[in-house]
Amino acid sequence: MPRIVISTLNARYIHTAFGLRYLYANMGTLQTDTVLLEFGIQQRPIDIAEQLLQQQPEIIGLGVYIWNVAEITALAAILKQVAPEIRLILGGPEVSHPPDLPQIAELADYIITGYGEISFPSLCQQIIAGHPPAEKIIRGETVALDALASPYAFYTDSDIRQRIIYVEASRGCPFKCEFCLSSLDATAKPFALQNFLQSMDTLYQRGARNFKFIDRTFNLKVDTSVAILEFFLSRMTADLYLHFEVIPDNLPERLKLAIQQFPPGSLQFEVGVQSFDPQIQHRISRKQDNAKTQANLSWLRQHSNAHIHADLIAGLPGDTLENFGHSFDQLFALKPQEIQVGILKRLRGAPINRHNLDYQLRYDPNPPYSVLSTADMSFSDMQRINRFARYWDLIGNSGRFIATLPVLLDEQPFVRFLQFSDALFNTSGSTWQIALKRLFELTYIVMTDSLCVPHETAKHVLEQDYLRNGEKGLPAFLNIAEQTLEKTGIANKRQQLLRKH
Template sequence: MKTVLSTLNAKYIHTSLSIRYLKAYAEHDYDIELAEYTIKDPPMNIVTDLHTKKPEILGFSCYIWNIEETIKVIKMLKKINPSLLIVLGGPEVTYDTREWMEKIPEVDFIIIGEGEQSFKQLLDEIHGDRNFAEVSGIAYRENDSVQIKPQRNKVDLKELPSPFHFKEDLPHLSKRVTYIETSRGCPFSCQFCLSSIEVGVRYFDREKVKEDIRFLMDNGAKTIKFVDRTFNISRSYAMEMFQFLIDEHKPGVVFQFEITADIMRPEVIQFLNDHAPKGLFRFEIGVQSTNDLTNELVMRKQNFTKLTRTVTMVKEGQKIDQHLDLIAGLPEEDYHSFKKTFNDVFELRPEELQLGFLKMLRGTGLRLRAEDHGYVYMDHSPYEILKNNVLSFEDMIKIKQVEDVLEKFWNDHRMDETIEYLVSRVFSTPFDFFQDFGTFWDQKGWTRIGHQLEDLYKHLYDFLEVEKNEDLRIVSGFMKYDYLRNQKYKPRKPWWDDMLSKQERSKIYRSILDNPLILGNKFASKQLTEKDLFKHTIVESLPFNINHYLKTGQMIEEDSFILVHYDPIQLKTTVYSAFSSEIDSKVS
């Protein structure tokens, strides 16, 4: 019977590790085809493509992000071919399994939990005596009733075959994220997380993992993400892997890890700061909350002082980008407490700060005890909370306004110096800036439309013109600086209106050509011609001394100029600055 394993990924660049493990484990006895789609693909397109493959057994890997779309696909396929055997697996259907079997009568089997052995055993019975009671870790139908057989034993991870050697995957490795795991399970008991349910941590064979990583790099993989829940739970293991990746890495490859920052020893960080190539590693750190009571209620042990030490040391090393996570809606964290959490974490200035909202995942302790904290949440995936006993729906709306502008104006690094000045000099706290701007953004209806880069600058300017007009002159100078320095090519139409006239620009260019040292030795050494200046540079005025501010953090309000050179060969952007008086004296 032809078997197809499928899933709907969140994005095209993602790949499903789960269906590849199932295929690898069963491929000695069964020929299994993989078929991946995204949640943005029209269900009819997915159904059409799957139907052309003519499967007799069709499995889907199910998560909170794809279950609703997967159900649509299943129902259509079963109408087209009632004899098609549908098998579901994955974390979304592992819990409340009976409910899923009753909710989706089109489903014939559900794999519960870890699936490699159970799926292989299920295939054996489908092709054999069909005595499904002999298969552990499945739900199935018998005489119009649902039968559930719990898992007996966990698979020996050291015996699992590699999921990375399928020929059809090799041409796509360089274009997609490759997921890899070196362990399963988590040592912690965070009550909002599915990983807390599995007791203990089990490891894969280290040498096999290293062989897989070498194979992936040799075949062009560029982004390799470790899905271990806590990569650094064993310091000796983490150090061994870090050393291996530093020694064996190829140019352009990035490794991403989820780490627990407060247990990371300073000597480990120092080792990475000393030996890791810049950009090779990226850390994802779940902070979630800095409220001690909240962390206690979700059984989350966290030492924020040690976490701060780790994040700070990594940042000072300038080798590793860090992505920090927050969760709004955890028990007893009201709006004001979350504001403090946000400001505590933003103070660390992570390269990315992800603001998420609590999801009441099936099987988690928080969902089971939802009434204790008055949780009201979506009935359907992703089961996001709507409110609780200390956080109203109106509070949730306000925090979502923060999320929207945080992503666009901090995480995307379009105007770092501008935002830094605003959150440290203009607004009372970082949260106050993102909240006030986010509310303004939402009221203008900008949340529901797309934006060009220039639009983002104009929208920020419009907000500041209303809210902080007295600071607008200085802030607009930072905005010009950020806009010009972050372009790869000379912009055709900058976002601001008060641009220098052609006559003013010509005078400045003439003075620079007469004496290139005005902009320093580095600029003079370029020996740019008049044609180069007019074609590949732009000059603008700022109301303060940008050089002095960047070096000292002190503001000197005096007219100055910046010249930005866009190198057309190296695609490199360089900013040069000079005082207005230096330019004026040369012109006169």
């Protein structure tokens, strides 16, 4: 039986715990006494506890994040009830910023803040040797990146076949955007490029095709980013998929030339725009050239096959509902395939917390700690934005309403979709568990009743999108049209198309 278990709860099965693999790779002589177990937040804490205790460990290490802190707290409480003799060690962003600690900290025997690749094995050695440290909170030790053992060998064949493979070519971030924990980093540090590419080649030869880079600033150093892109271009296959987080205002010509060579469906860029308001950008210490950002996003859409996932944040200090709408409209005009409307979260340790008093930032005390209201956006405003974000995922980001969306938004994307969102919620009473057929029916009702879109126009565009989705059965507004056609004895091309579906 292993003496040490390291574990966490992933948000979805397709995710892998990259941090745990780094811990395992760096356990040294304790690696043979260590086992890595992953679970999902959908599993019952009591069932997870049973599986952990079946290993009969002396030490359990748990990774705590904003997305799993509630479930990990429930798990830790069970472990402490039935096996209080086991030493419970916590790590991860949610417990790395004392004294701002969540409730789970009270259940821990030890907490390692920051990076744990060196400090976790050292702590385990001390406990096993019978000389546990007196202090509960241990500051994670950092070392040169080339001193760390590589985690990539510890992706299993099952991981490679079924899950996302997380990789990092660099650590840290040189920017100081206050909403992000990476603002606490001194700079970005690259891993040795040739060693990194050798690891990528090994993963590729094992069959890995879904690579998600967790670097905060992939395109910061053009030589490195071009080299990585060229590495994958030389190994291009129909199923290769790469995800990068990029700086929106830094797209040199050499990088553009490499990006242009990627075929459709192989490249996704996550682009953090967050806000186009210069005053807000200055307030949160975000350096962003808006003109270059807009030019680069426009170039990517016009001259590359990259899929653009662009982020905005609602609830930043000093932002208003109307002003956020201006940022949304500017971003929408650049035509990214996805606009992720995010809500400001209270990350423990993030510098943006210095604005809490001046801008009356009020956060949900429950994870993920989303902002509830600010001095400039009421609770009602934030609830409207929450619903806007959810419905935008269903309508704007899903790709299911290609013909409908231009009619729905007309010349005022934010104002019109906010009006649509309000009316859709009033009609449906829900933002979740809306079947696709029902969503089409509700969209027709709201477009014609609240947005005053002519009935025939709404039917025409919604019919195109509905048939494209290949759903069985007809939504109510098309059923009515079908019955009318049958009563009049008219059998036209449209009717035949409907019957086929």
